[in-house]
Amino acid sequence: MEGDTAQAETETAKPATPGGGEARRRTSDDEARDSLHILPLSSIPLETPGLQHARLIKNVRLQTVVEMFHDAQTGSGQVIPRHIPAYFESYKEEVERDLVKIEKIATASSFDVYSSRIELRRLNIDVNSVESLTLSDSKKAELTNYMRVFTRPLMEYVYGQEEVQVADVSDIIRMFATPNRDEALRNLRMMADRLDIGLTEIPQFLEEYGDIFLSLAYFRKCLDEIVPEVQKFVTWMGEIRSSAEVKRDSRQMKMLEDIANDLTDISTSITGRFESFDNRSKDFWNDINADTFRAIRELIASHHVTIGGVLCGLAVKMNLWKSRFLRGGGGPNRRLEFVKSEILPGLSHIKALEQSARNV
Structure with a gap:
């Protein structure tokens, strides 16, 4: 997903080679x-x-x-x-x-x-x-399948069960600007009444709806790419504990266990947050009104910073791991040194961010 994570700081900056x-x-x-x-x-x-x-x-x-x-x-x-x-x-x-x-x-x-x-x-x-x-x-094109979760109930609300092919929310906005069925127009008027807005304001509502759920789709795709890598890393790191040298050092064993537990807890917690968002979005379509939309918009927006921070932290660490150990190998000492020097620093920050989100 992300490009190669930057390596250690350098204090001397040279101009980039032109070209490309x-x-x-x-x-x-x-x-x-x-x-x-x-x-x-x-x-x-x-x-x-x-x-x-x-x-x-x-x-x-x-x-x-x-x-x-x-x-x-x-x-x-x-x-x-x-x-x-x-x-x-x-x-x-x-x-x-x-x-x-x-x-x-x-x-x-x-x-x-x-x-x-x-x-x-x-x-x-x-x-x-x-x-x-x-x-x-x-x-945005990559996120089309993720956005269908949020565009489908909208299409069903306005057009009933009719299957209408749309690539993204901009297609829906154009479609709803000139509805092609009397029933669709009636449903749009009903939606406008329930949202307490004018019919001409529906495109603006759809744009806001699309943007808030595009953010959710973006973060969801990041999550779906990062969590499997975290699981692979935990397995790879766990193999160190079978080393005779590490087994003799209880502090090293505990460090590895704590890191594995933290990464697993973080992944489980942030995945649970997305499940909560999915449930809240379903609630909105069961009871469409201005208050329910405002509530879900504010809920998702209030989590942007912590979701971004947690996923960013996990992504840069997993990317460096993949670039350093392309084939997943490495002896016990080399793996242990990598975990201590590159994975452990900053992990408490990711954990604290995820814990803080539970109180939002």
């Missing part, structure tokens, strides 16, 4: 837009020339760093945000003002488009006109 063409740039832009752990700084109004081409990323320890360049040949050049001024000495005042914004955004637990919108609104930045804060067209 428009198609490569577009692919990179789409990767960033659809990512859980990347935020292009072009999304933020900054004054410092050069920073617009950099991006914030989460490293495997879930620290935010500024990635000055990323290239297959030269690797990833990362800088701690507070060290940025050293690279732009000709723009001291501008970079100091930009750094205030960057450091505030850097505290976010995830850089998915939904969490990023929330963080940028807190800085009074208009996010509606920023293209990089929407999912790419290719990602």
Whole structure:
């Protein structure tokens, strides 16, 4: 799902090697837009020339760093945000003002488009006109099957049991703007009455409905890709415990057991949250009114930050594991060192995020 997670911090940033063409740039832009752990700084109004081409990323320890360049040949050049001024000495005042914004955004637990919108609104930045804060067209197409769960009850409500083929919510909005059946028009009027809006406001409602459930579909797809990897990792890590050397060290054994339990609990808890969202969305269609829609919209939106943070944390760790151990091998000592140095740091943060969501 995510691209290769950035490796350890580097303090010397070199320019990226030019080349690759428009198609490569577009692919990179789409990767960033659809990512859980990347935020292009072009999304933020900054004054410092050069920073617009950099991006914030989460490293495997879930620290935010500024990635000055990323290239297959030269690797990833990362800088701690507070060290940025050293690279732009000709723009001291501008970079100091930009750094205030960057450091505030850097505290976010995830850089998915939904969490990023929330963080940028807190800085009074208009996010509606920023293209990089929407999912790419290719990602939306990937989510079509996930969105059917939310578009099907809408179609059934308006058109009865008739099977109508739609790719995404924009198709529904166009269809509902000119309903082709008297019964459909009556049902739309009934929906408008129950939502306490005018018939002409139905497209706006559908757009809002589509956006909130597109976010849920996006996170759901991330979850469905990450959880199986977590399960494979727990099995792979568990194999270390059969090593004679590890068996003799009760502290190492306990550490491995605690990590396995934490990862399993986090995965189980966040999966349960999605099941709760599914049930609440069904409740809305059983009793359509303005209050039930507002309630489910606010419920899902209130979980964006924690869902994004938990999935981002798991994704960067699982991606690094897959890149370091391509064939799932590795001796006990090498595996143990990887778990201690790359998986354990930041895991308590993921666990705390998921626990905090239970109180929302």
